[in-house]
Amino acid sequence: MTAPLSLPDADLRYLPQWLAAPLADAWLAELIEQTPWQQPQISLYGRRVAIPRQVAWYGDAQASYRYSGLQHEPLAWTPMLATLRERLQDELGQPFNGVLLNYYRDGQDAMGWHSDDEPELxxxxxxxxxxxxxxxxxxxxxKGSQRIEHSIALEHGSLLVMGGATQHHWQHQIARTRKVRAPRLNLTFRLIHPRTQA
Structure with missing residues (x-):
């Protein structure tokens, strides 16, 4: 593992070239082609608008996931995603039961400011x-600030690991840009805990 990034109240590690380029190329093409992408709508200032990217949620049967007011029921693991999950679990010593795929078709697709702090995480x-x-x-x-304090260029085949108190203190985004015309995929592996019944 590389040295952690030095941000206070955060546990971040960035591993460039975590996947070899030929494998990353093959997986990118296969995932874009074979994933049943969806572009759900959310309520924004009283209007229904489509999110600015396409998504898919895979996981164990019980790993339903709710975020941005949307309930996602998991698709069954594909052989590729199951292999990737096993590699990550072995390397990080952390179980994962779901993965969120985000498909940014070009620089106009984006992800707004947020923290991954849903209760089931x-x-x-x-x-x-x-x-x-x-x-x-x-x-x-x-959180509570408007100023960008740190930026990371997330490269092809790279892995970003976020843990500890990061989601309590920090928000992150992928902003729109006119400089990028090519597609990008992001696969974020998570451990979903069942919601307790009130």
């Missing part, structure tokens, strides 16, 4: 985020 979730395709800038800011 647990108190200090560990997320493993694999990037395939075009390099996109990953911005971080303190």
């Amino acid at each position: 647990g108190h200090e979730p560990l997320l493993a985020s694999l990037s395939l395709g075009a390099t996109r800038r990953f911005d971080l800011r303190r």
